[in-house]
Amino acid sequence: MTVYSLAPGWPRLLSALGLDPQAVLRQAGLPADLLRSPGARIGAEDFFALWEAAETLYPGPDLAVALASAVSADHFDAAVFAGLASRDLAQAAERIAVYKRLIYPVTLDVRTDAGLRIALRPRTPFTPPTVLERFELLFWVAFARLATGARIRPVRITVPDPPDDQTAVADFLDGGVLTHGPPAVVFSPSDMRQPFDTAVHSDMWAHLEIDLRRRLRTLEQSATWTDRTHAALLTCLPAGRRTLADVAHHLATTPRTLQRRLEAENTSFQKVLAETRERLARAYLRRTPLSNTEIAFLIGYGELTSFHRALRQWTGQTPRGLRPA
Template sequence: MMTTGYALDATWRPLLKDLGLVPADILRRAGLADDLLQRPGLRLASEDYYRLWEAVAQDDRLFPLKLCRAVRAESFSPPLFAALCSPNLGVALSRIRAYKKLIAPMRLDLIETEDIVTVEMTWLDAPFHPPQSMIQFELLFAVTLARMGTRELINPVEVETTAPPAQAGPFEDFLGARMKPAARNAVTFSASDAARPFLTSNESLWDAFEPGLRERLADLEEGATTVRRVKAALLEGLPSGLASIEAVATKLSLSKRTLQRRIESEGCSYQQILQETREALAWHYLTTTALPSAEISFLLGFSEPNSFNRAFRIWTGLTPEGARHAGRVGTPPQRRSA
């Protein structure tokens, strides 16, 4: 069953800072809880998210432009950051299409011909309607992504929108193309620009991100057990140090006691889930990427590499480098952990 709403992740806080806005003022204006941005992994209902967006935009008709200029790669949510690791824009758009629903109730359609690549955006949360400035931002952001990846001034061939801005000039100057009023929201690039190499390409990072994205998508699209939801929360949160049951309970909007009770009712324990998730990720990183052990330690939420090395030896009887070699020659040992 698909979960509706928008992901409200940690990217909002640095964005508001970069825009010179005070979170408490924004949340008060939107009529939302004052600790909202401090709750990890929260999903907001469409009507609440749109109120938040409008509170940030503050009737500024050029807000989508300002937001695009403020956005940085490090403030991307995981699916968008992973897309920036793609070899080119065409691949990046296909990856965003696959995982966009982790961020928003949207569908992206790609139409490719010999000469052009078009990405069409459709919102799936009727009867609600996204603010016009949000539609404008999504169109601008597709172009921003192309420019960030290539470090070139990529201009679209055509931009079509159901929300043409009242002051079209600044938008069209930014895009290098006219914003054409239309019955759909779409950006069209030349095939040559869509194939232009991304200087940000990093397939090792993509390989590291993709398993977590797949897990989260599976949990979003079907009723997930508590154990599966905890694993998905850990896959998303371990790189930022989210490893405690208290942090995961907060992320899942549960009390610690309720989370423990639900996990135990499924015949498991939190520590077992944490260990199995870390071990599975460690094997993935060691056998499919060239990431050094110190970096893998960070991605698994360990405070220092030595802690990871000790834990991995307990799990497998091997050092991480020994396990990497064993995996590459096709002879990974049997799990020693329960």
Template sequence: MASKELFTLDPGTRALLHDLGISAARVLRRAQLPAGLFAHGAVTMTPEEYYRFWEALDAEAADRDLAVRIGRALSAEAFNPPIFAALCSADLRTAAERIATFKPLIGPVNLDITSDRTGLTVTVHWPQGPPPPALLVTAELAFWVALARIGTRREVNPTRVAMRRAPKPSAETTSYFGTQIREGQADAVTFSAEDASLPFLTEDESMWDFFAPELRRRLSEVEAFTTTADRVRAALHERLPAGESSINTMAAQLMLSPRTLQRQLQAEGTSYQAVLSDTREKLARRYLADRSLPTPQVAYLLAYDDTNSFYRAFRRWTGLTPEAARNGTDLTTT
């Protein structure tokens, strides 16, 4: 799970690049990112890494109207869960409010939603530091147009589109938005009050009721994961059942070198081995509380090479064997 300072690169990005006729491998290579980046589902990135990806995408495509192509290529199937859930909303205004709430699941971007009789304005606030690539900003604004059109099945055009670093005018981009992108004090898109209230034909409140609890749970987790140690724990929860526990594997998952990962953990007063051991102990207690799981299976889920290694580790943590702990100890104690 990503922290508040991380972007999530959705695995659907790979399909989107394919639809755009752009080589994902070439983009990753140009961005100096791991070739197998899309192999393990969603990947978290620092803003610098995420921006580098978008800059590489822009350079690889060499198309000044790429953001428009991205907007036109978007579909309900390509959206990640928070966005798909927003399509269940009654209208664009409601969808914008929901997306603003759950935007941290996608990245450290804050959305200000202003809605009144004059219209609906979505303003995007990026993380502090280097400015985001122009392609990323334009694609973000194009996304809102795509969302409005997919939801209403109508050719909705915003009344105003502004960027702090507006690109040179393009007939294709102006045609897509229905208005020219202008210089502004913030990156924002405005829709008329009438268009913001158009009913979404994709509305499905029962589906929203299904999505919302899980989204809220994930949001609380995101807000809790603020340190490198927390990021490592989250990665271990995902990778240990696959038999992977090495620092090299976890560093690759977090888009860091093993040396950088260890240095960041040391700055937090811990080490990779300490986080690994603590995570395994907590998971061991949880697994052993489920008496349907035999001890060898617990050892497997914790990525131990053999059951004896797990026995030695558990005795080191608790002074007990797993069986003794199951028979006489509160395994929820940490």
């Protein structure tokens, strides 16, 4: 899906880290009441912008380390708490990977053939902010320590862009540092199988599993055809597929049926296409160094002038005006 729930503890966590939640929202260009809205849901682009804003305003040396250091059972979403009901870290990673999409626009690829390797893979056309990647990987170290009661240290953590100053990271990892590579954390076979001190009775897991599966079904069933069309376009547009027929095929329906379902939701394929292109254009301009020509191609425009004209119609600005200063 393309929208994600914000945990209700965000304001409290931001404040505990010395951040003003309202200032973070302003920096991210998000509504001032977003964090006060029960069950608030935002798209992946806005979710990433929230993390980037928090990092920009954070007064300390490393927000990812600060967040990982603050990990406790009190702050967990049910999907993560389910991990504490596991036998060991390997089982916890496999369980959490199934339900991760309830709370994050990131997929976990879990392998247990030679120790435990947890890799991050985005579910949108955009790479997560580096601070989010670092936290996601450091989180697993904090989680393993919390669950086992042992000072577990990973075999290695790789990220595409390691920070220059890793003093805070080294303190957290007991001398370890982040090295260059695809975003992933690796634990030894012995740490992977170390029993959890916090493992709970199987009845508790059964209860959690029922609730989490219900939430997944609700998420899937509540998706409108507008949401599904937008999600399909995120995949189709970069591949050069932008027609009603292309998207209908991707959604395993017919063009006529898709158009009828969109009309029932008071919209149209062309309107969803334009909205998706605008969202992609804003995100590419704000979050990537891609050239205007490359962005035009990725959102389905064969000519740069057509992209410029559409962008001015959507935003009243040129590409230069939407790029960060």
